[in-house]
Amino acid sequence: MEKVGNIGLAKAKARSTSRAATVFLLPALILIIVFIVYPVIDTFVISGYRWNGISANRIRIGLDNWYTLIHDEMFWKSFQHNLIIMVYSILLQIPLGMLLATFLDAGGKKFNIFKIIWFLPYLMSSVAIAFLFVYALATNGGIISSLATLIRGKRTTIDLLGTSPNALYTIIGVMAWQFTPFYMVYFLAGYGNIDSTIYEAAVIDGATRGQYICHIAIPLLGPIFKTACTMSLIGSLKYFDMIWNMTQGGPAGTTELMATYMYKLSFQQFNMGYGSTVAAGMFILITAIALIFNRVFKVKEDY
Amino acid sequence: MTDEYRASKIKSKIAWIIAIFFAIVWLVITITPFFFMIMNSFRKQFDMLQQGVFHLPDPWYFQNYIEVITHGFFGYFFRSVIVVAVSLVLMLIISAFAAYPLSRMKFRFNGFIYAMVVAMMSVPIHVTLIPIFKLTTSVGLYDSLGSLVGPYVAFALPMAIFILTAFMKTIPKELEEAAEIDGCNRYMNFFKMILPLSKAGLSTLAIYNGVSMWNEFAFANTFLITPQKKTLPLALGQFKGEHSLNIPINLSVLTLSVLPMILLFIFFQDKLVKGMMTGAVKG
Numbered sequence: 181m182e183k184v185g186n187i188g189l190a191k192a193k194a195r196s197t198s199r200a201a202t203v204f205l206l207p208a209l210i211l212i213i214v215f216i217v218y219p220v221i222d223t224f225v226i227s228g229y230r231w232n233g234i235s236a237n238r239i240r241i242g243l244d245n246w247y248t249l250i251h252d253e254m255f256w257k258s259f260q261h262n263l264i265i266m267v268y269s270i271l272l273q274i275p276l277g278m279l280l281a282t283f284l285d286a287g288g289k290k291f292n293i294f295k296i297i298w299f300l301p302y303l304m305s306s307v308a309i310a311f312l313f314v315y316a317l318a319t320n321g322g323i324i325s326s327l328a329t330l331i332r333g334k335r336t337t338i339d340l341l342g343t344s345p346n347a348l349y350t351i352i353g354v355m356a357w358q359f360t361p362f363y364m365v366y367f368l369a370g371y372g373n374i375d376s377t378i379y380e381a382a383v384i385d386g387a388t389r390g391q392y393i394c395h396i397a398i399p400l401l402g403p404i405f406k407t408a409c410t411m412s413l414i415g416s417l418k419y420f421d422m423i424w425n426m427t428q429g430g431p432a433g434t435t436e437l438m439a440t441y442m443y444k445l446s447f448q449q450f451n452m453g454y455g456s457t458v459a460a461g462m463f464i465l466i467t468a469i470a471l472i473f474n475r476v477f478k479v480k481e482d483y
Numbered sequence: 484m485t486d487e488y489r490a491s492k493i494k495s496k497i498a499w500i501i502a503i504f505f506a507i508v509w510l511v512i513t514i515t516p517f518f519f520m521i522m523n524s525f526r527k528q529f530d531m532l533q534q535g536v537f538h539l540p541d542p543w544y545f546q547n548y549i550e551v552i553t554h555g556f557f558g559y560f561f562r563s564v565i566v567v568a569v570s571l572v573l574m575l576i577i578s579a580f581a582a583y584p585l586s587r588m589k590f591r592f593n594g595f596i597y598a599m600v601v602a603m604m605s606v607p608i609h610v611t612l613i614p615i616f617k618l619t620t621s622v623g624l625y626d627s628l629g630s631l632v633g634p635y636v637a638f639a640l641p642m643a644i645f646i647l648t649a650f651m652k653t654i655p656k657e658l659e660e661a662a663e664i665d666g667c668n669r670y671m672n673f674f675k676m677i678l679p680l681s682k683a684g685l686s687t688l689a690i691y692n693g694v695s696m697w698n699e700f701a702f703a704n705t706f707l708i709t710p711q712k713k714t715l716p717l718a719l720g721q722f723k724g725e726h727s728l729n730i731p732i733n734l735s736v737l738t739l740s741v742l743p744m745i746l747l748f749i750f751f752q753d754k755l756v757k758g759m760m761t762g763a764v765k766g
Binding site: 194197198200201204205207208209211212214215216217218219220222223226233276279280283286291294296297298299300301302303304305306307308311312313315316318320321322323326330357361362365366369388389390407411414417418420421424425438439442443446447452455456459460462463466467470 | 491495498502505506509510512513514515516517519520523531532535536537577578580581583584585588589590591593596600603605606607608609610611612613614615616617618633634636637638640641644669670673697698700701704705716719720723730733734737740741744745748752756759760763
């Protein structure tokens with residue numbers, strides 16, 4: 181008799197648990213489904229139509245948009261720009277952030293002022309940075325051109341954003357300016373997590389600071405490196421705000437990224453059917469690259 | 484003191500001098516654009532080119548700021564405050580709601596739901612932009628601040644749930660059991676115990692998401708058309724459109740829009756840095 185009662189009680193408890201869980205989870209799940217899951221699916225659905233985003237009649241064209249995408253030189257060029265930005269972001273921001281963090285960790289509290297000032301760029305939004313650098317790098321009254329004029333003693337203009345190979349590399353530089361502080365603080369936290377007894381033991385064994393950093397600290401930071409690379413990788417592939425406000429993909433599409441291309445097609449040319457196809461293509465490429473990266477470097481997931 | 488020791492002392496001194504030299508170089512690179520922005524925002528339109536950018540403003544000209552403030556700057560500012568405040572409060576409550584059962588209850592689809600939510604962290608917003616635009620126009624929210632709240636909350640949720648679930652797992656189970664014996668049900672448990680104990684996690688999330696909502700551009704730029712409805716990140720473009728040739732006035736808009744963050748940074752340095760780094764767990 182007692183046993184049966186217990187089972188009934190357990191069942192009732194399980195039922196009340198799942199009821200409570202449903203109540204607590206419902207608002208979040210509804211929002212995520214309405215604003216993330218459904219839109220991702222809908223993007224793939226819209227990619228099967230020719231549609232201007234406003235009129236009620238959209239024309240079903242099957243896989244035509246996808247056929248266009250595969251042969252769309254501009255899309256693949258944008259993707260290539262994303263990849264260039266990705267590679268340079270990883271090669272510039274992460275080592276620089278690492279160096280700055282190493283300096284701050286070795287120097288201790290007395291270099292706090294460096295830390296504070298170095299962090300400043302990360303406080304600015306990408307939009308504000310875009311506007312600031314449009315003026316700061318202008319040929320007329322910009323920092324670089326004024327500096328060049330000062331050095332050469334005669335009026336010199338260096339067009340960093342208006343000419344073709346320069347613009348993309350200028351953007352890479354500005355991105356390094358913006359994101360290096362992030363990796364700096366990230367690695368600094370990593371150094372902070374290393375047990376101080378390890379350093380003490382190394383010093384007792386006769387290691388110098390440099391040997392400690394190269395042979396002990398950096399290998400210990402390995403997993404953090406991988407996470408930093410993954411973040412930089414995904415961030416570079418969906419980059420948008422700064423480029424949109426700085427060059428809008430110009431000059432002549434040489435800084436066009438997948439996101440700016442998609443935005444231009446959808447909200448300037450109102451070609452939402454094809455815009456959705458580009459967005460869906462972007463989704464597939466980003467997911468694939470992230471998966472490959474995780475597989476190759478065996479990034480240990482925290483979750 | 485042996486020779487060897489002295490040599491290594493000198494070597495380390497040289498290393499430090501080189502390191503400090505490069506540290507100062509990076510300091511100059513970091514600070515120059517800010518210097519450029521602030522100095523030139525105090526100039527008259529044509530003084531910038533005549534005086535040269537490295538010259539201090541002569542005379543210091545405050546009219547730019549007055550012009551910007553009297554032409555609606557605070558409107559943009561307060562609209563941003565409203566959107567961020569509403570979205571943030573909703574986001575914190577809803578994510579805490581969701582993290583509670585995921586971290587502390589045994590039910591059938593727990594693992595599956597958690598995995599699904601976490602997977603949503605890496606969805607780029609551009610993939611959802613057109614369908615959300617469609618949705619916004621069809622429910623009549625287009626060109627209103629309300630259009631931003633849904634996407635802002637939804638896109639902040641996955642990471643917030645991820646972090647809060649981990650956070651709530653660290654709260655001892657015995658507390659809950661004791662409360663249950665005292666006659667608390669799950670709902671009371673949540674509001675009286677779990678929520679107050681999660682304050683630290685909630686506050687870092689508030690900083691991280693507050694900053695990213697404050698800076699959000701793509702949704703705002705797509706859904707807001709009327710200047711009187713735009714948020715702060717769009718103010719820059721709006722003023723640039725009206726004063727395209729007056730660079731100092733645009734730089735004063737920039738300075739004003741960066742100022743709140745810099746003030747917060749000065750007052751809550753460590754907390755702000757820690758909060759802004761919350762995104763790092765995204766992986």
